[in-house]
Amino acid sequence: MKEFLFVFRNDYKAVPPGSPEEMQAVMKQWMDWIGGIAAQNKLADKGNRLGSEGKVVRANNIITDGPYTEIKELIGGYIAVKADSFEEASEMAKGCPIFNTGGNLEIREIIPM
Amino acid sequence: MPLTSKRHFYFFMKENELIPHLFRTEFRKIVSVLSKLFGIEHIEIAEDIVSDTFLSASELWGLKGLPENPTAWLYTVAKNKTKDYLKRNHLFAQKIATEIKYISTATAEIEIDLSTKNINDSQLAMMFTVCNPCIAAEAQVGLALNLLCGFGINEIASAFLTNKDVIYKRLQRAKEKLRTEKVRIIPPTLLEINERLPNVLSTLYLLFNEGYYSSSQNFTLQKELCLEAMRLNYLLIENDITNKPSANALLSLMCFHSSRFEARTGTNGEIILYDDQDETLWNKELIQKGEYFLNKAAQGEQLSKYHLEAAIAYWHTQKEDTNEKWENILQLYNKLLQIEYSPVAALNRTYALAKAYGNAVAITEAEKLNLSGMHLYHSLLGNLYTGVDNIKALRHYETALALTNSAKNKLTITKNIRSLNLKQEDPAKVIS
Numbered sequence: 001m002k003e004f005l006f007v008f009r010n011d012y013k014a015v016p017p018g019s020p021e022e023m024q025a026v027m028k029q030w031m032d033w034i035g036g037i038a039a040q041n042k043l044a045d046k047g048n049r050l051g052s053e054g055k056v057v058r059a060n061n062i063i064t065d066g067p068y069t070e071i072k073e074l075i076g077g078y079i080a081v082k083a084d085s086f087e088e089a090s091e092m093a094k095g096c097p098i099f100n101t102g103g104n105l106e107i108r109e110i111i112p113m
Numbered sequence: 114m115p116l117t118s119k120r121h122f123y124f125f126m127k128e129n130e131l132i133p134h135l136f137r138t139e140f141r142k143i144v145s146v147l148s149k150l151f152g153i154e155h156i157e158i159a160e161d162i163v164s165d166t167f168l169s170a171s172e173l174w175g176l177k178g179l180p181e182n183p184t185a186w187l188y189t190v191a192k193n194k195t196k197d198y199l200k201r202n203h204l205f206a207q208k209i210a211t212e213i214k215y216i217s218t219a220t221a222e223i224e225i226d227l228s229t230k231n232i233n234d235s236q237l238a239m240m241f242t243v244c245n246p247c248i249a250a251e252a253q254v255g256l257a258l259n260l261l262c263g264f265g266i267n268e269i270a271s272a273f274l275t276n277k278d279v280i281y282k283r284l285q286r287a288k289e290k291l292r293t294e295k296v297r298i299i300p301p302t303l304l305e306i307n308e309r310l311p312n313v314l315s316t317l318y319l320l321f322n323e324g325y326y327s328s329s330q331n332f333t334l335q336k337e338l339c340l341e342a343m344r345l346n347y348l349l350i351e352n353d354i355t356n357k358p359s360a361n362a363l364l365s366l367m368c369f370h371s372s373r374f375e376a377r378t379g380t381n382g383e384i385i386l387y388d389d390q391d392e393t394l395w396n397k398e399l400i401q402k403g404e405y406f407l408n409k410a411a412q413g414e415q416l417s418k419y420h421l422e423a424a425i426a427y428w429h430t431q432k433e434d435t436n437e438k439w440e441n442i443l444q445l446y447n448k449l450l451q452i453e454y455s456p457v458a459a460l461n462r463t464y465a466l467a468k469a470y471g472n473a474v475a476i477t478e479a480e481k482l483n484l485s486g487m488h489l490y491h492s493l494l495g496n497l498y499t500g501v502d503n504i505k506a507l508r509h510y511e512t513a514l515a516l517t518n519s520a521k522n523k524l525t526i527t528k529n530i531r532s533l534n535l536k537q538e539d540p541a542k543v544i545s
Contacts, residue, residue: 035447
């Protein structure tokens with residue numbers, strides 16, 4: 001069985017922060033979706049959410065702020081799943097709450113070093 | 114957990130029940146103390162001495178009547194027999210006196226301390242000895258039953274639904290290992306506690322589950338397994354250095370579960386499912402204890418699987434089917450499965466999903482689980498399809514029936530099929 005990384009991207013400016021109740025409801029959708037993958041014994045890593053601020057370091061010690069939240073597709077978090085193929089992984093990605101807010105999900109195979 | 118006064122208790126116990134009862138409760142306590150003194154390699158000598166003590170008890174008590182305090186009598190006789198044994202076996206006495214460091218002065222008379230404190234310390238030390246990483250996990254549970262709870266080979270075999278030879282060999286191998294690895298029964302160090310506590314807890318958890326979910330028909334044995342697991346867990350909590358949040362969480366879980374003991378078995382020995390239980394039979398005192406230990410467990414940073422399972426069990430003590438209840442249970446299962454997958458947790462999560470969001474959602478999720486070899490999976494789908502598609506429900510129940518060997522499970526499934534037939538008649542009636 002292989003492992004795949006799910007990278008969540010979203011336009012975070014387009015998503016209103018919402019009331020605490022709304023945020024809780026969104027959190028619950030995510031927990032239900034991840035719980036569903038875990039219930040199939042296919043969750044490899046429950047992953048993390050990422051803060052919206054960041055820095056980019058380039059050659060010659062050039063450090064810039066960013067990527068900015070103005071970017072349409074900012075990485076907001078990740079999890080890792082177990083699957084035999086991209087097809088199976090894509091099947092698991094269906095129902096991800098990221099689609100409710102216009103975001104997307106990138107699937108990448110994890111190659112062990 | 115205070116018991117009613119012991120004198121009062123013995124008064125009501127017939128003599129022919131008293132000795133087996135004391136055998137169960139006291140035999141291992143004395144053996145633990147003696148083995149700690151002699152070293153685990155001499156456990157057979159300790160067992161012989163204590164067996165001999167009980168033999169004397171059964172002979173003398175029958176002739177002369179019960180002593181004033183039967184337990185104290187046993188302790189005194191066991192002490193004397195140990196001293197006699199050491200006198201008769203100079204070589205052995207010298208050997209343990211020089212080898213074993215727990216004795217203050219090697220030449221002084223060996224002190225046999227059967228105080229409650231030393232019994233508890235010895236059993237606690239024994240618990241951490243049994244959970245030595247050199248012993249295989251399944252043997253650890255067997256050893257715990259044998260060395261700490263006084264279960265015989267027969268009872269262990271019946272609890273594990275396997276034959277005596279398998280258990281006998283498993284225990285011999287494990288004891289041999291303790292001997293060859295020269296494992297000492299000494300109070301665990303802080304490092305060992307941190308390293309082995311998860312093992313100790315999982316042994317107690319298995320021990321409890323062995324009793325609670327065992328397919329064995331022996332109701333008394335099941336209950337005793339659960340009580341023993343709770344007693345040993347309580348030893349951890351009574352001791353300051355092992356009184357960790359996860360130990361409290363596990364005890365809380367056990368209290369909540371065992372509160373339903375009387376309600377979950379029907380007159381024919383079949384399991385009465387949660388939904389059909391008479392909640393007036395739930396033990397309120399145990400529920401309160403469970404809440405107490407759950408609060409204790411909350412004092413810490415760590416969230417163990419026992420915390421989540423105890424919280425799930427807490428919600429199950431609320432009989433009323435509120436949305437809040439099932440959504441909480443669902444979220445707890447979501448978290449639990451992220452910490453540790455188990456097929457039973459996956460099935461229970463799906464049940465909670467049905468209760469929170471309806472059967473249709475749960476059926477879709479259930480079919481992704483890939484557990485079609487388990488009778489419980491088909492029982493769950495039978496349940497979820499009931500009222501949605503009774504033909505499919507029946508098919509799943511029939512598969513479940515074919516997949517289980519346990520008479521108890523068969524009874525439960527047959528009962529479900531019968532109630533399905535009743536529900537099936539309804540549309541026909543409408544048509545006719």
